[in-house]
Amino acid sequence: MYLKALEIQGFKAFPDKTVLQFGEDITAVVGPNGSGKSNISDAIRWVMGEQSAKALRGSKMEDVIFSGTAQRAPVGFAQVTLVLDNTEHIFPSMEESEVAVTRRYYRSGESEYYINRQSVRLKDVTELFLDTGLGKEGYSIIGQGKIDEILSAKSGERREIFEEAAGISKFRHRKEESERK
Ligand code: ATP
Ligand code: MG
Numbered sequence: 384m385y386l387k388a389l390e391i392q393g394f395k396a397f398p399d400k401t402v403l404q405f406g407e408d409i410t411a412v413v414g415p416n417g418s419g420k421s422n423i424s425d426a427i428r429w430v431m432g433e434q435s436a437k438a439l440r441g442s443k444m445e446d447v448i449f450s451g452t453a454q455r456a457p458v459g460f461a462q463v464t465l466v467l468d469n470t471e472h473i474f475p476s477m478e479e480s481e482v483a484v485t486r487r488y489y490r491s492g493e494s495e496y497y498i499n500r501q502s503v504r505l506k507d508v509t510e511l512f513l514d515t516g517l518g519k520e521g522y523s524i525i526g527q528g529k530i531d532e533i534l535s536a537k538s539g540e541r542r543e544i545f546e547e548a549a550g551i552s553k554f555r556h557r558k559e560e561s562e563r564k
Contacts, residue, residue, distance in 0.1 A: 384471055430463040431508065
């Protein structure tokens, strides 16, 4: 499994549609301070369903939309598509060899999510990533301070990390959902 591509449009410092193609090997992103490296990992977190503006280094969700510069007017929405390889069926519910997840967000506060260009709910995106080791609660994106957090976590929190790794958090998630109803 690997990330094949990331398409960013109107997200943070990327007003124009920008397509990043990744290979199966390691990709490193280099650039001067403030050039948008961390914005790329923010885009990956965001498309996988991150709901916390703070986790995306903003104060409100609208902060992910390109807010304009002296030369460029602001844009009306942000859109990110993450294309993942599925030839090994890491997403068991998907038959396709490629899975594309899209999130779009308008200044009006309206959100749209798509899986392989079909409109879905946030819940479907969250469920798609559960137990794959990806996803916003997964351990695929290790932010600054995360290692410390794992080492100093309380036993319950640490258990959640192991549940995700063992591929059983989907069941806990569904149980909690049904108890809420
Ligand atoms: P460093 O090396 O310091 O970590 P970086 O390459 O990771 O830098 P980022 O934090 O990804 O840089 O990018 C920050 C830039 O993104 C800033 O210039 C900021 O103005 C710009 N930016 C963030 N949000 C928006 C937005 N909504 N609209 C326009 N520009 C934005
Ligand atoms: Mg950075």
